[in-house]
Amino acid sequence: MISIPHERFERVLADPALQQAIYAATGRLMEKRREAVAPEALPDYQELRSQARRIKEHTLENLDYYLEQFEAEVHARGGRVVWCRDGDEVVDFLTKLAREKNARLIVKSKSMTTEEIHLNQQLEQRELEPVETDLGEYILQLAGERPYHIVAPALHKTRYDVADIFSRRLGVEREEIPERQTRIARATLREKFLAADIGLTGANFLVADSGAVVLVENEGNARLTTTAPRIHVAVAGIEKLIPRAQDLAVFLKLLGRSATGQPLTVYTSVLAGPRREGELDGPEEFYVVLLDNGRTRLLADREKRESLFCIRCGACLNHCPVYRKIGGHNYPWVYSGPIGAILTPQYFGAGHEPWLPFASSLCGACGEVCPVKIDIPKMLLLLRREIGRSLAREGKGRWERWAFRVWAWLMTRPKLYEFAGVAASALAPEGSEGWLTGLPPVLRRGPLAAWLSQRDLPLPPGRSFRQLWRVRSRVKRV
Amino acid sequence: MSRDHILHKVRTALGRSAGQPAAEPPPVRLCGPQSDLEARIERFLNAVAGLNGKTYRARSCEEVRDYAARLVDGRPAVASCTPVLTACGIHGLPGVRYQFSTRDEFQTACAQAAVGITGADYALADTGTVVLLASHQEPRMISLLPPVHLAVVPKERILSGLDELFTLLPRPSELTSSLVLVTGPSRTADIEQILVRGVHGPGEIHVVVL
Numbered sequence A: 001m002i003s004i005p006h007e008r009f010e011r012v013l014a015d016p017a018l019q020q021a022i023y024a025a026t027g028r029l030m031e032k033r034r035e036a037v038a039p040e041a042l043p044d045y046q047e048l049r050s051q052a053r054r055i056k057e058h059t060l061e062n063l064d065y066y067l068e069q070f071e072a073e074v075h076a077r078g079g080r081v082v083w084c085r086d087g088d089e090v091v092d093f094l095t096k097l098a099r100e101k102n103a104r105l106i107v108k109s110k111s112m113t114t115e116e117i118h119l120n121q122q123l124e125q126r127e128l129e130p131v132e133t134d135l136g137e138y139i140l141q142l143a144g145e146r147p148y149h150i151v152a153p154a155l156h157k158t159r160y161d162v163a164d165i166f167s168r169r170l171g172v173e174r175e176e177i178p179e180r181q182t183r184i185a186r187a188t189l190r191e192k193f194l195a196a197d198i199g200l201t202g203a204n205f206l207v208a209d210s211g212a213v214v215l216v217e218n219e220g221n222a223r224l225t226t227t228a229p230r231i232h233v234a235v236a237g238i239e240k241l242i243p244r245a246q247d248l249a250v251f252l253k254l255l256g257r258s259a260t261g262q263p264l265t266v267y268t269s270v271l272a273g274p275r276r277e278g279e280l281d282g283p284e285e286f287y288v289v290l291l292d293n294g295r296t297r298l299l300a301d302r303e304k305r306e307s308l309f310c311i312r313c314g315a316c317l318n319h320c321p322v323y324r325k326i327g328g329h330n331y332p333w334v335y336s337g338p339i340g341a342i343l344t345p346q347y348f349g350a351g352h353e354p355w356l357p358f359a360s361s362l363c364g365a366c367g368e369v370c371p372v373k374i375d376i377p378k379m380l381l382l383l384r385r386e387i388g389r390s391l392a393r394e395g396k397g398r399w400e401r402w403a404f405r406v407w408a409w410l411m412t413r414p415k416l417y418e419f420a421g422v423a424a425s426a427l428a429p430e431g432s433e434g435w436l437t438g439l440p441p442v443l444r445r446g447p448l449a450a451w452l453s454q455r456d457l458p459l460p461p462g463r464s465f466r467q468l469w470r471v472r473s474r475v476k477r478v
Numbered sequence B: 001m002s003r004d005h006i007l008h009k010v011r012t013a014l015g016r017s018a019g020q021p022a023a024e025p026p027p028v029r030l031c032g033p034q035s036d037l038e039a040r041i042e043r044f045l046n047a048v049a050g051l052n053g054k055t056y057r058a059r060s061c062e063e064v065r066d067y068a069a070r071l072v073d074g075r076p077a078v079a080s081c082t083p084v085l086t087a088c089g090i091h092g093l094p095g096v097r098y099q100f101s102t103r104d105e106f107q108t109a110c111a112q113a114a115v116g117i118t119g120a121d122y123a124l125a126d127t128g129t130v131v132l133l134a135s136h137q138e139p140r141m142i143s144l145l146p147p148v149h150l151a152v153v154p155k156e157r158i159l160s161g162l163d164e165l166f167t168l169l170p171r172p173s174e175l176t177s178s179l180v181l182v183t184g185p186s187r188t189a190d191i192e193q194i195l196v197r198g199v200h201g202p203g204e205i206h207v208v209v210l
């Protein structure tokens, strides 16, 4: 049996303040999303989801075509496309660029892709100074932590934590009011923006027919990052392509609403190439780094390819009962929650942290809220099957397979199944207030007890569903 | 080379060959619910107000100028050279600068300005959005660096929403290197989900419809 590393979660589970913070934040995001996609607010929400999924499906199935089209369009507008197989190639490119341009200070706007390749640490080792400018990311960079959530990276930090971090790292007076804390960040970062030579961003979308990078944000830091410095570099996974600028009408309607319940985020920038003739500002140089870093491996897997549809809205995290309990840092990679649980094993191999696809009740909430209709529960099952098979090859998990075989045999024999149900109730385990509290002596050891140690089960009812059904149909017939 | 390596892996994964055209993409989905202009203006102003923006409906160029004059109040301000601002005489207001010879001079002026004044290429009624296409007349920093942004929106530029915008501009990058949608004041909720306005961009936005 795959064991879930409960010990790791204990610290988070035992911290009521943190539990409250996660619950409140994700709860609010759920509420706002619900209002924003309600039929009164967005009557064609389901059609938009279907269209978004169709577009993603089509783009990935023809990805080489759109990558080349994108490249040609970027070049036509005076920008440059840089292809990188992995994080090292990105670091090499940026280090060389910085050296050539005599640049040291790099302002960055929030990007999960650069988190994925630990870009900041790598650049720092090469004597460069990357500065995160999204408020949440800035707090985390000062604290030396990775994002807790795709959309709300510092969700786990209280204003008191921020006060500590700012006074310790910036040498400012301790300040506990978020509004004033924001002022401090604004002033400090404003200087960085105006002094930086390179602005580094991710991309929410890459538009093939326009050679454009699309950035979605609320603070204005992505706009500053792409406006003030002389050079703009966008680092994006190859799966970020969409065919046409007109498709943005679909994706923009879904992204903000799914992420934070905003019909549109405060700023949406569609950027294509460096500044043009006669423009006073904007970057003089424009680079788009197209990163593979394992994506082509996912692409080859037809069944699970749809994991690449993800537009990183974070909705599946907010709605996941597991994420809401164990929090973001208990997931082993930068992508947490349901999407992290399916991406991590696909990027690193099923044997790496094999518990991830099993840490789910398969409640289906993630799949239901996903704006691009990724069937996350199905992906989890496919991964479970894969992991189960690889265990079988190693000769492990024999008992579990045997137990499920018995179960399947029983389930396909209604009479026997019913008898087993009656027998199980008759063994009458101990309980109180309708919940199971103990097991009959023979079962107190072994896998069933272990299974129950982490789960609450209701007591068997007086009469089974089948018995009730029979009574009902008898009454009806009369 | 990484380019060929990645493209090769993509093609192998998909069973495609170099130079193969793409299959027919799903038809574009753009709907055009046409409401009349008055209704759009109304909806736009309400949406901006709902985002904590300040709104004003001007009946004449003079009213626009008066509004701007009150807002700027003699403090340093930067204005773009877009025609609607010229027509309204914004450039003659005390404190307002609009001509710059170098980028550095322009950047410093924007960084020190109390108010930035722009036009609007389009506006979206559904969401209260001001659409700005960067150009030699409409640089990017005016709506970004000063703490207050005033956008003057000619009323016939107000569209219903994103669908109409992308119907009119199927490929915006042919017109501009930077299309920006501005929907309300800059904001964050990164600390304990508490809403704070004016993080990096303007914390205050004024929209005047002419």
Ligand code: SF4
Pocket: A150, A258, A309, A310, A311, A312, A313, A314, A315, A316, A317, A339, A366, A369, A370, A371, A372, A373, A374
């Ligand atoms: S998997 Fe879907 S719901 Fe989750 S972050 Fe990605 S797009 Fe959003």
